[in-house]
Amino acid sequence: MIRILVSVAQIDLAEEMARIEGQDVGAVASFCGLVRADDGVDCLELEHYPGATEAALERIAQEAAERWSLQAATIVHRVGPMRPGERIVLVLAAAPHRRDALDACAYLIDRLKTDAPFWKRETRGQDARWVEARDSDTAAAERWTS
Amino acid sequence: MIRILVSVAQIDLAEEMARIEGQDVGAVASFCGLVRADDGVDCLELEHYPGATEAALERIAQEAAERWSLQAATIVHRVGPMRPGERIVLVLAAAPHRRDALDACAYLIDRLKTDAPFWKRETRGQDARWVEARDSDTAAAERWTS
Amino acid sequence: MTLTILYFAWVRERIGQAEETVTLPEHVVTVGDLVAWLATRGGGYAEAMAEPERLRAAVDQTFVGLDAAIGNAREVAIFPPVTGG
Amino acid sequence: MTLTILYFAWVRERIGQAEETVTLPEHVVTVGDLVAWLATRGGGYAEAMAEPERLRAAVDQTFVGLDAAIGNAREVAIFPPVTGG
Numbered sequence: 001m002i003r004i005l006v007s008v009a010q011i012d013l014a015e016e017m018a019r020i021e022g023q024d025v026g027a028v029a030s031f032c033g034l035v036r037a038d039d040g041v042d043c044l045e046l047e048h049y050p051g052a053t054e055a056a057l058e059r060i061a062q063e064a065a066e067r068w069s070l071q072a073a074t075i076v077h078r079v080g081p082m083r084p085g086e087r088i089v090l091v092l093a094a095a096p097h098r099r100d101a102l103d104a105c106a107y108l109i110d111r112l113k114t115d116a117p118f119w120k121r122e123t124r125g126q127d128a129r130w131v132e133a134r135d136s137d138t139a140a141a142e143r144w145t146s
Numbered sequence: 147m148i149r150i151l152v153s154v155a156q157i158d159l160a161e162e163m164a165r166i167e168g169q170d171v172g173a174v175a176s177f178c179g180l181v182r183a184d185d186g187v188d189c190l191e192l193e194h195y196p197g198a199t200e201a202a203l204e205r206i207a208q209e210a211a212e213r214w215s216l217q218a219a220t221i222v223h224r225v226g227p228m229r230p231g232e233r234i235v236l237v238l239a240a241a242p243h244r245r246d247a248l249d250a251c252a253y254l255i256d257r258l259k260t261d262a263p264f265w266k267r268e269t270r271g272q273d274a275r276w277v278e279a280r281d282s283d284t285a286a287a288e289r290w291t292s
Numbered sequence: 293m294t295l296t297i298l299y300f301a302w303v304r305e306r307i308g309q310a311e312e313t314v315t316l317p318e319h320v321v322t323v324g325d326l327v328a329w330l331a332t333r334g335g336g337y338a339e340a341m342a343e344p345e346r347l348r349a350a351v352d353q354t355f356v357g358l359d360a361a362i363g364n365a366r367e368v369a370i371f372p373p374v375t376g377g
Numbered sequence: 378m379t380l381t382i383l384y385f386a387w388v389r390e391r392i393g394q395a396e397e398t399v400t401l402p403e404h405v406v407t408v409g410d411l412v413a414w415l416a417t418r419g420g421g422y423a424e425a426m427a428e429p430e431r432l433r434a435a436v437d438q439t440f441v442g443l444d445a446a447i448g449n450a451r452e453v454a455i456f457p458p459v460t461g462g
Contacts, residue, residue, distance in 0.1 A: 013159070013160065013163055014159065017159055021178075021180060021231065022231075024230075024231070028176075030174075030176045031247070032174045033172070033462055034167060034173070036170065047386055047389075049383070049385060049438075049454060051438060085170070089461070098377075102252045105248070109248075113459075115440070116462075117454075117459050119385055119456065119460050119461070131460045192376065193300055193301055193304075195371070198350060201353060223376060234376075244462075255377055261355075263371065264374055264375065265301035265374060265376070266376070279372070279373030
């Protein structure tokens with residue numbers, strides 16, 4: 001019921017949803033992060049640590065499954081170059097009841113932000129820069145440890 | 147940026163997502179409730195209060211938009227008879243940042259559960275019964291008023 | 293004064309119709325008065341209105357408590373607690 | 378003892394390569410020692426390792442602090458704080 005996918009391919013939301021909905025679930029919460037088109041970024045490139053990335057995502061999903069009563073957990077993260085409007089990450093959590101699905105979904109994306117080895121590089125015209133980690137992400141992940 | 151739809155038609159998640167993603171959003175959180183196939187229900191029928199339903203959903207979405215920094219809010223609720231595995235409701239919240247999208251999504255579905263005039267009738271074989279309202283739904287909606 | 297009353301879910305089923313137009317007696321001031329008056333009709337009405345604490349209402353499509361006044365409303369809806377989503 | 382070192386993001390860019398295999402001097406015990414030793418190579422290495430507090434690491438794909446021992450690990454990765462999602 002855990003599905004982890006790290007790929008250069010575009011993220012197919014409908015397919016991922018169909019995989020989960022085929023499992024007789026009651027509630028599915030999802031989060032999708034996209035390349036913002038409105039802050040001048042022409043290209044976003046995602047680098048990752050092959051092997052360690054998948055293991056980290058698997059661990060995050062396992063921890064969510066231990067913490068909430070889940071029927072399915074999916075994490076799909078794209079890597080490589082992508083353009084504004086494209087999906088960077090999709091997480092899905094399915095459960096018999098909505099609170100578990102909603103909370104697990106928030107947990108998956110909060111933890112992914114701080115615990116999975118991805119790095120973003122933004123290109124604006126001739127200028128390329130590595131995105132800086134944000135303290136707010138660390139704070140968001142830490143609220144699950146209390 | 148608010149979209150409300152109450153319809154007997156099946157809910158098209160991909161279409162609703164595409165409408166939102168076309169608006170240059172950064173983060174989209176969604177919740178989808180489905181007819182559970184695993185508790186013996188053959189048919190679920192949703193009755194509603196035409197006019198009042200749409201107004202209630204519009205109000206809930208407006209309140210979410212006042213409370214969080216949203217780029218889009220969508221509530222699609224199906225009515226009429228539906229079968230196990232089919233989608234009953236879909237809510238989507240889009241924002242520049244994930245926390246707003248996630249919180250607004252949870253708010254939309256929590257409030258919908260207690261503040262929108264829908265009634266569920268389950269049929270199991272020859273037995274039809276109206277679903278009873280749950281105290282936990284009232285509690286979930288009230289946590290947003292503090 | 294005439295008023296349209298809408299019934300939903302098991303309230304509608306017990307009463308046997310979804311909508312009716314009635315002329316209110318003068319002593320019916322609040323939604324609770326309306327529920328009590330409908331109950332006196334007996335049969336499905338008495339059954340539907342037997343436990344007012346299980347009923348919810350809207351006056352002109354605004355959700356209200358049973359103590360709300362009907363005033364000059366054109367439409368009152370009576371129904372069980374909602375169960376959507 | 379030989380060790381594979383992986384570099385990611387701007388650490389990789391400054392050093393100019395993604396991976397190398399090195400023979401560790403005996404005094405390199407922790408990941409922090411490794412960072413300090415790499416810095417002594419100068420050039421892109423010195424630049425990449427200039428601010429150890431901006432670096433994160435994994436030993437055999439497990440995330441660790443810079444004070445972690447390298448032990449008999451086969452692979453150490455050095456990279457900036459992560460920014461996925």
